[in-house]
Amino acid sequence: MQGVLDFLKGIFVGNNNELTILGKIVKIAIIFILVRIGIRIFNAIIDKSIDRKRKIKFGVDERKANTLATVLKNLNKYVFYFIGLVPSLELFGIKTTSILATAGIGGLAIGFGAQSLVKDVITGFSILFDDQFSVGDYVKIGEFEGIVEEMGLRITKIRDFSGELHIIPNSKIEAVTNGARGPMRAMVDIGVSYEEDIDRVLAVLNDMCEEIRKVEDCILEGPTVLGISSFGEYEVVVRIVAKTEPMEQWRIERLIRMNIKETFDRENIEIPYPKRVVFDEKLKGGN
Known part of the structure; x- marks a missing residue:
């Protein structure tokens, strides 16, 4: 042994x-x-x-x-x-003790070419203390936008809706657009044929909005039919808006569009689309 x-x-x-x-x-x-x-x-x-x-x-x-x-x-x-x-x-x-004693931790970091690292850390603390965004927020940073998946002292990770993960050094974060603070707007424009009775269309849409409001707790205000927003080549455009909880605006827009389609089909209200009329000169001459 x-x-x-x-x-x-x-x-x-x-x-x-x-x-x-x-x-x-x-x-x-x-x-x-x-x-x-x-x-x-x-x-x-x-x-x-x-x-x-x-x-x-x-x-x-x-x-x-x-x-x-x-x-x-x-x-x-x-x-x-x-x-x-x-x-x-x-x-x-x-001998790390002598290095730290003579240069200090900050000098050591700079000596190793870590100026950008120090800047990343300082900016990371600034973002945290200023409460610019949090994990789970939907943000736009420069050319990237998505959900904040991780926030560290050096880097911030955001994942966009395509699944790509963007890793951004904190020192590169200058302007931030935060889409998760406060109510968000859901807006839907719908085209209606010029031949339709607009008063009837608005009344039908108001009833539809009332039904949506009863079943969707994430809607904070509306949906409200604002009325005619513009005149198109083939249609009268009616606008509906609502205020929702953050990150729910896109789902509510899809829900409103689906309900509009079902309601218009039921009420026989026409959603216009481009039409082309073709004249046959030969048939015209034969007549």
Whole structure:
């Protein structure tokens, strides 16, 4: 048994009682295993704290809670990896304490060419404290728009309706359009034939809107028939608007259009479409 222990010691520890390369690799692996365990433990603590705040009477908003949890977990990850990196570097003779003492953490980051990283982090804190958007919000950032899926100190991830995930450095975020704050407008324009009785059409649409209002709790105001909005080449255009909860406006627009089609079919109200009349000169001459 002692011979086996001496053999293993010889693999990991050299003659001068210093770790061999293999020993250092094993020690670094153990350090980062402990780092991963620490990250998971603190993430669990963060989740419990956020859940507790959600449950209290005047707790934080669900989306703000998700955003705060994501940012804290990212910060937690960076801190633990930094803690694991320092002793790992020292195993190879790199004196991180002297570097930090002379230059400071900020100077070290800039020395490694991390100016953009620092800018990303600062902007990330600014976005969080200004409450520009939260996880789950529908936003437009530059040329990208979609649902905020993750918000970190360095990057923000938004997923558009096609499923593509856009990863945007926080320092690149300048102007943000948030489509999830406050009531949203649903608007539908419908064309009606010039031959129809407009007063009757408006009355039918008003009745239809009343029925929709009764069954859709996400509608905050309306739907309201505003009346004639314009005159087209083939139709009189009638506009209907409603105010809905965020992210529900598109569904309500589709619902209104479907109900218009069913109602017009039932009431024999014509939705006009382009028509082409062709005259046959040969038949005309024969007559």
